[in-house]
Structures are given as structure tokens and as C-alpha cells.
Amino acid sequence: MDEAEGNEIAYVQFPQNFENVTKNELYSNSLRVICEVEFHGLDGYGGPLYIGSGCFHRRDILCGRNKFIKGCKSEIKWEISRKREETGIHELEENSRSLASCAFEENTEWGKEMGLKYGCPVEDVITGLSIQCRGWKSVYCNPTRKAFLGIATTTLSQTLVQHKRWSEGDFQILFSKYSPAWYAHGNISLGLQLGYCCYCFWASNSLATVFYSIIPSLYLLRGVSLFPQVSSPWLIPFAYVIIAKYTWSFVEFLWSGGTILGWWNDQRIWLYKRTSSYLFAFIDTILNSLGYSDSAFVITAKVSDEDVSHRYEKEVMEFGASSPMFTVLATLALLNLFCFLGVVKEAIMGEGMTKLYETMPLQILLCGVLILINLPLYQALYLRKDKGKMPSSIAFKSMAFSVFACICFKYLY
Incomplete structure (x- = not known):
């Protein structure tokens, strides 16, 4: 939608907002300082983290259309019509089983060059980091009228479990191949690297x-x-x-x-x-x-x-x-x-x-x-x-x- 720099933007991240937060934020569910201050700061260094909720992605980023599909639409349509004529029922059943299995994406570019990066409790963060390391930027949009509303946790136990998962996943990123310290070095700005590390060090703090x-x-x-x-x-x-x-x-x-x-x-x-x-x-x-x-x-x-x-x-x-x-x-x-x-x-x-x-x-x-x-x-x-x-x-x-x-x-x- 941005005519000047839209081609550089991979995704637009909105803050996580909740409709059931109490007046005095009993469990600090609104993440007020993160959403109102810190993410705006990251926006100036190349864009905020991808936090999994309230995000619009460019189709090419997740599906790899430019690299894997561009120029092949007519060939794909012809190939599909030809295969429908030649493929028997038995082969269709085998293909359906393969499609329904968890191994369908093995030996493909999904999870590597395309799609989400799995294997971590916060796969959204490493997905966003890998996108930014490929030269893309992200934008933080925090309108006065909240774009997305969710349900916040209503007990202390739920809140602590949720933050355990977030901090554990971020800490795992620090020691993985996607660590901002080395994976992102030279690919994103130093300020954005430090921004990622701020959350990765939650657990050790x-x-x-x-x-x-x-x-x-x-x-x-x-x-x-x-x-x-x-x-x-x-x-x-x-x-x-x-x-x-x-x-x-x-x-x-x-x-x-x-x-x-x-x-x-x-x-x-x-x-x-x-x-x-x-x-x-x-x-x-x-x-x-x-x-x-x-x-x-x-x-x-x-x-x-x-x-x-x-x-x-x-x-x-x-x-x-x-x-x-x-x-x-x-x-x-x-x-x-x-x-x-x-x-x-x-x-x-x-x-x-x-x-x-x-x-x-x-x-x-x-x-x-x-x-x-x-x-x-x-x-x-x-x-x-x-x-x-x-x-x-x-x-x-x-x-x-x-x-x-x-x-x-x-x-x-």
C-alpha cells in the first residue's frame, strides 16, 4: 500500500490488544511499554519482531511466489489438467496420504526458504528474523482504534505459563543457528540486533x-x-x-x-x-x-x-x-x-x-x-x-x- 517503499516491506505488525484487560491491568497483560514504546523504537531500526498475532504478510515472503512460482501459472494449470486425465485412483489415494501426513514438506523448501521456521516455541520470532535478514523490512502500525482484539489471561498461573513459553523460546533462539548475535550480524542493523537480544535475555535475567x-x-x-x-x-x-x-x-x-x-x-x-x-x-x-x-x-x-x-x-x-x-x-x-x-x-x-x-x-x-x-x-x-x-x-x-x-x-x- 506504500507506493514509495512498499516493495521493501515484508510484513506489517500490529500490537496485541485485549478486550478484557482490567482498568489497572492486574496481570500486566497489555504489555503496555513493549507495545507503546519499545516496538516503536524497533520500527526505526528496520522494523519490529514478528510476534505471531495481528500481522499482515506479503504473500511472496511466506509462499516464495517470486522465486518458485513466477512465470509458471499457465504451465501449472496445463500440468494439473494433464495429470487429472492420466492419474488413476490408486495414485490419487497415495498422493492424498502423503499430503495428509506430517512428512509432506520433507525435502522441500518449506520451513527453509518458504513458510514458517518450526522447531521452537516462538517460531514466529525466528521467522521474522530470517525474513529481515534477507533484506526485507517490517513496519509497526499502532492505530488509535485497535486493529485486533484478543482475550487476555485471567489468572496468575496462566500468565506465568504464557511468559515461561515466550522467554524459553527466546532464550533457545539465542543459542540456535538463528541467534541475533551471529545469524543476523551484518544482515540487520546493530540497533535491531540489540532489540532482539533484549528479549532473548529475558530468561537469563x-x-x-x-x-x-x-x-x-x-x-x-x-x-x-x-x-x-x-x-x-x-x-x-x-x-x-x-x-x-x-x-x-x-x-x-x-x-x-x-x-x-x-x-x-x-x-x-x-x-x-x-x-x-x-x-x-x-x-x-x-x-x-x-x-x-x-x-x-x-x-x-x-x-x-x-x-x-x-x-x-x-x-x-x-x-x-x-x-x-x-x-x-x-x-x-x-x-x-x-x-x-x-x-x-x-x-x-x-x-x-x-x-x-x-x-x-x-x-x-x-x-x-x-x-x-x-x-x-x-x-x-x-x-x-x-x-x-x-x-x-x-x-x-x-x-x-x-x-x-x-x-x-x-x-x-
Whole structure:
């Protein structure tokens, strides 16, 4: 449709929009910053990723018409009419079986030069990357009136499973032959390469988040300072990074059309994704590369019963499923709570809160923020009585794990 540069464009990507997102985006399903900020930035470097939904492709890109079909239309029609006359019923049956089998595309250009690239949970991303590496560009179109509307996940478990699949697939791309680091080198701009790598490193970024969710709080319980004291000038760089990062994040989210509570929910889901979905994706990818497990494409369920839908509309988080991810989240939340309570006890019984604040301000701040962000989880563990509360088995296991970790680090380490 673009008369000037239309011949260079392979596909037009629209954002993923959902019609059932709550006002304050309980599970951060709208991917607001990605759709409203990051993809517009990628558009300036040659085009956004192909994300699988809401995309218009040029026919030649997927079907290879220019290379494989151009100039052959009349010959194909003549060949089809001739074969219909010569082919018997038995041969037609054999051809039908071959067509219906999963091996029909073997020894053809499909999946290589034409069609989608399969073998990865996010085959759409590597398909888009391979298209761009052939010299094509893509365009991001984000109209005011939403072009495509879908159904967002309505439970935390569904959201975490969905992000596990995305992050696991992106991390697999990083180590595959389609890695943006080498496959795309010299074929697309450096900015677009970095844009792809930003999503490919989702899974590995979980390690740093898990570290900062555990180690500073445990050392706080032990009374060991890991960061500069209040009186030290070295506190200024740490304070600058924290203030600048979260101020920019807050302004960016509001500029994209979000709410204040929506930003807080986004920070909570960011923490939950990094300490569960991305962590499990990282582990599964490493095990898969070592031959201990195989990746499976997990369909994200979008259907929920009436009670779940009612709680979702009221923006009450759903913890009612038994999931290893919930065990990790609950354990980390309780560990930080116990560490903070231990410090408060020490302050009351011994050194005083003022001295602790002077020596370990950033650790107290970090532990306190982690407790505040996990308030819905604490409610699901001990206060809620509905079906969306945390299962008793997870509450017991997370309590045991967190208490054991605190005791071992406090008295045995």
C-alpha cells in the first residue's frame, strides 16, 4: 500500500490488544511499554519482531511466489489438467496420504526458504528474523482504534505459563543457528540486533533478580551490610540508579496511558515473572541443551469459571492453582518477611533501628519494598477464604523452606 517503499516491506505488525484487560491491568497483560514504546523504537531500526498475532504478510515472503512460482501459472494449470486425465485412483489415494501426513514438506523448501521456521516455541520470532535478514523490512502500525482484539489471561498461573513459553523460546533462539548475535550480524542493523537480544535475555535475567530477592535480605538478617552506609559518598551512585530507573519507568508507564496502580501491578508481575517464569525457562533451556528434557509447546488456557472471572473483574489476584512457580514465589515472599521481622526484633531488643538504618539502608529498603509488593500473596496465604487463595500444600512447603533458609543462614552459616 506504500507506493514509495512498499516493495521493501515484508510484513506489517500490529500490537496485541485485549478486550478484557482490567482498568489497572492486574496481570500486566497489555504489555503496555513493549507495545507503546519499545516496538516503536524497533520500527526505526528496520522494523519490529514478528510476534505471531495481528500481522499482515506479503504473500511472496511466506509462499516464495517470486522465486518458485513466477512465470509458471499457465504451465501449472496445463500440468494439473494433464495429470487429472492420466492419474488413476490408486495414485490419487497415495498422493492424498502423503499430503495428509506430517512428512509432506520433507525435502522441500518449506520451513527453509518458504513458510514458517518450526522447531521452537516462538517460531514466529525466528521467522521474522530470517525474513529481515534477507533484506526485507517490517513496519509497526499502532492505530488509535485497535486493529485486533484478543482475550487476555485471567489468572496468575496462566500468565506465568504464557511468559515461561515466550522467554524459553527466546532464550533457545539465542543459542540456535538463528541467534541475533551471529545469524543476523551484518544482515540487520546493530540497533535491531540489540532489540532482539533484549528479549532473548529475558530468561537469563532471572538469575540477578533471584539473587537480589534472597541474598541482601539474608545478610540483613545476619547484620552484615552489603551496600554503602548512609554517611558514605558511595551511596550516591546507588541512590541515583534506583531513583532514575524507577522514575523513568513510572513516567514511561503513565505516558503510555497506564495508571499509578497499574504501574505498581506491572512492577509486581515483573518480579513474579523473573523469579518464576523466567527462572523455570532458563533451567528448562539448559536441561534441554544438555539432553535431559524436551521443550513442549504449551497452550495457554483462556477459559475460566464464573468465580474466577468475578475475582478478576474486581482485580483480586488468583492463586488457586498448585504450581511449582507459586511455591517459589511464596518461599521468596516469606523469606523476606521473616528477615525483616528478624531485623525489627534485633532493633527492639538490641542495637536500635537508627543504627541499623545508618549501616544497612538499602537492604532495609529493598526488603521492605519486596514485602509491600507481595501483600496480595500474603493475603492469599493466610487471610483469604475463597477458592483463589494459595493451596495449603504450597503454604506449608513455602513456610518450611523459608524458615529453614533463615535458620541455616542465621545460626549455621
